[in-house]
Amino acid sequence: MRHPGDYRDEMDRLDPRTVDAALEGRETGEPALDRAAKLVADVRHVLLAPPGPETLARHVAAMTAAARSADRGYRPVRRAGRPRRRGLRGVALAAALVVGAGVAGAVTLPDQASDPAEEAVAGEHGGAETGLEPAGEPAEQSAHGQEVADVAHDDSLQACEKGQAVSDVADSKADGHRNDDPSKDDPCAKGQGGSGGGGEEASAEGKTTAQEAKARDHGPPETPGSQVEVEGSQGRGGSDQAPGPTG
Amino acid sequence: VIGAAFPAVLAGAREGGARALEAIYRDLAPAVLGYVRGLGAREPEDLTSEVFVGVVRGLGRFVGDERAFRSWVFAIAHRRFLDERRTLARRREKPVEPALLAGPLSGTAVGDVEEEAAARIGDAWALQVLASLTHDQRAVLLLRVLADLSVEDVAGILGKRPGAVKALQRRALASVARILQEQGVS
Numbered sequence: 463m464r465h466p467g468d469y470r471d472e473m474d475r476l477d478p479r480t481v482d483a484a485l486e487g488r489e490t491g492e493p494a495l496d497r498a499a500k501l502v503a504d505v506r507h508v509l510l511a512p513p514g515p516e517t518l519a520r521h522v523a524a525m526t527a528a529a530r531s532a533d534r535g536y537r538p539v540r541r542a543g544r545p546r547r548r549g550l551r552g553v554a555l556a557a558a559l560v561v562g563a564g565v566a567g568a569v570t571l572p573d574q575a576s577d578p579a580e581e582a583v584a585g586e587h588g589g590a591e592t593g594l595e596p597a598g599e600p601a602e603q604s605a606h607g608q609e610v611a612d613v614a615h616d617d618s619l620q621a622c623e624k625g626q627a628v629s630d631v632a633d634s635k636a637d638g639h640r641n642d643d644p645s646k647d648d649p650c651a652k653g654q655g656g657s658g659g660g661g662e663e664a665s666a667e668g669k670t671t672a673q674e675a676k677a678r679d680h681g682p683p684e685t686p687g688s689q690v691e692v693e694g695s696q697g698r699g700g701s702d703q704a705p706g707p708t709g
Numbered sequence: 710v711i712g713a714a715f716p717a718v719l720a721g722a723r724e725g726g727a728r729a730l731e732a733i734y735r736d737l738a739p740a741v742l743g744y745v746r747g748l749g750a751r752e753p754e755d756l757t758s759e760v761f762v763g764v765v766r767g768l769g770r771f772v773g774d775e776r777a778f779r780s781w782v783f784a785i786a787h788r789r790f791l792d793e794r795r796t797l798a799r800r801r802e803k804p805v806e807p808a809l810l811a812g813p814l815s816g817t818a819v820g821d822v823e824e825e826a827a828a829r830i831g832d833a834w835a836l837q838v839l840a841s842l843t844h845d846q847r848a849v850l851l852l853r854v855l856a857d858l859s860v861e862d863v864a865g866i867l868g869k870r871p872g873a874v875k876a877l878q879r880r881a882l883a884s885v886a887r888i889l890q891e892q893g894v895s
Contacts, residue, residue: 481879485853498885504835506854509743512735513754521738521758522731528765529725 711736715775723768734761737779740855741786747839747851748790751802756793760786780862783852787866838888846881849874 480490484499513521610632616624711718711732721729741760746753763785771781839847845867852863860878864871 476879478875481875481882484882485850485878494886494890495882497889498882501835501838501885501889502850502854502882504832505747505839505850506743508832508835509747509851509855510739511743512739513742513757517754518731518734518738521754521761522727522734524758525730525734525761525765526725526727528762529722529730529768532725532766532769 711775715778719768719771719778722765730765733764737761737782740857741782743855744783744786744851745790747836747855748844748847749840750790750793751797752793756786756789760789763789776862779856780858780865783856783858783862784866787848838885841888842881842884845869846877846884849877850881853878 476492476495480492480495484490484492484495485502487499487503490496490499512518610628614624614628616627714732718729718732722733738757738761742753742757745756745760750756760782764782767781767785771778773781839850842850848867849863852858852866853860858866860871860874863869864874867874869877
């Protein structure tokens, strides 16, 4: 049996032009080479079948579309699709994370933890949606102070009358909370009709009035027991609303 | 071969002219399709389409005559085939053996069924012999006989020296001759 390497040695001795001739389908005078060249020609014949009309039309259409997209500066369809899909996936994932985290926080945060957040939000955006005092309150207080200041700087009033007027304006906000008659004790009237001993009496009455007023404004005197009771009730309320499992 | 009209066709193709693009396709598609088929591409027609779409997208960068253009197109085809082979390797799929493509390829209408069958067997056998070569030997033979490229052009496409390409084509022919001798073909 002939060793396969014999053919290799035989072919290695061939002139390159002979090999080129064989590949071009020309006779070379070497029987083995000519037979090999004949088979290569058959392969060429088999493989050089032109694409069918449908394939041709489809491929040329793809080429035309590629030429148009190249004119517009588009990137190849395959390569353009992937980053865009990745970008959309990224945006969707980020949105899902934000929404998920928000929902989880709203469900699991205790009331105590949410109160400071509500206060912070109320400070920024008003309390209309959080149930807190409206943001107009400070402005109203400022107008009230300006009103009191205006009366205090009014030069048309003097002495006791001026003081009374300032007091009236200053107390005007608390009118709805008072049950006593504001005209019952008129210090100006007492001063006008008073005598020498009337001063001490008026002073004593004034002290009493001041103590009553103080008691009205601050309520009953606090006791340690009541304070403990209040704190205890707050503590129980807090422990009942312990934070649930997160996530 | 387009010949003297090539510069005008190339200019028309660069402007996206359908006729110019079709002229390029008609001239080169059979050889490109045969080349990727002969190498054993899984989807030769799709691969051919990708090659020509790549050609259109790269027309703005191409500089040269028709011979250089032909070489450039086959370089794209070779790279596309290697891409497909890498993809198949990742999926652990085997490429199609060229011998299995003989049936659908031999579309020549022959009146006699016996002759047609013989022709198909002959085609299948020819492709089977081709499949027995190494990948480099096959690529060199196909680029030389299908694309009509010179040894230097083939060397440029395959990234080899011209001397290596000459050795590969000699050994390819020697292998074919040996197979024919062993099978008693005279």
